Amino acid sequence: MAELKITIGGRDFEVSCQDGEEHFLRAAAELLDAEANALMGAIGGRVPEARMLLMAGLMLADKTAAVEDQLREARNRVDAAEAALEEARANPARTEVPVIPADVTETLAEIAARAEALADRVEEAV
16 A cells, blocks of 8 residues: 555545555545645634544535536436437438529520520630
8 A cells, every 4th residue: 555645724634545545645635735825814714623534525516516417417418419310310301402493494595505506616716
């Protein structure tokens, strides 16, 4: 087991953790220390150790609960989007393609023929 010295709210603590998990413990201690320092700054003095740790832990728990709520909402939105996508795949929308009237097709063919005739005259002139 690894032994670490961490500082929470200006107080040092000796703690143990599994080998290889030191960085997780340090990261957690930094979060708790930040909350403890914010608490001590708000109160403006020394707070009994147990109370400081309790309040800092509760502040972190509150933040964690808020993040879990946001995660749950995000998962619900993802589930709804996936359901809508699945519905769209199961029932694809119909696309109607309008039929081009015959007189429009004939007019376009006449215009194309005239353009080709003009191109032939320009070629002969050059």
